Amino acid sequence: MPDKRTEVTLSYRALWPENPRDAFATNGVHDAKSAAGRFAGHQAEARLRHWLxxxxLQAESGGAVLFKQGFLKGAHNAPGSGNTLYGYFDLTLTL
Structure with a gap:
């Protein structure tokens, strides 16, 4: 950690559907015949918190990127939108 008022978090996840017939998360992508493979992709996240x-008063900012692979790229109803990026900023006032 940079100092007592600041916290940095990094994380990584590898993603697979539990069952080849499952729909992945809430996006509805599924591949009942497993033609696209079982691996869905990699997700990397970062978060920074700092007490102003x-x-x-605390500020927090973070983001994630989902690097789509086999299942999320090749399933018949997979969107052709490429990798997914998420980001946010938050202020928390503690009274």
Missing amino acids: VPAL
Whole structure:
């Protein structure tokens, strides 16, 4: 950690549907014949939290990228939108 007021978090996940006949998450992508393979992709995340005013006001920012692979690219109803990026910023006031 850079200092007592700042926290950095990094994470990684590899993604597979539990069962080849399952729909992946809430996007509805499925591949009942497993023609696209079982591996869905990689997800990397980062988060930064910092107390602007200790114990009163905290800022947080983060993001994630989903690198789509086999299942999320090749299933018959997979969107052709490429990799997915997420980002956010948050302020928390603790009273």
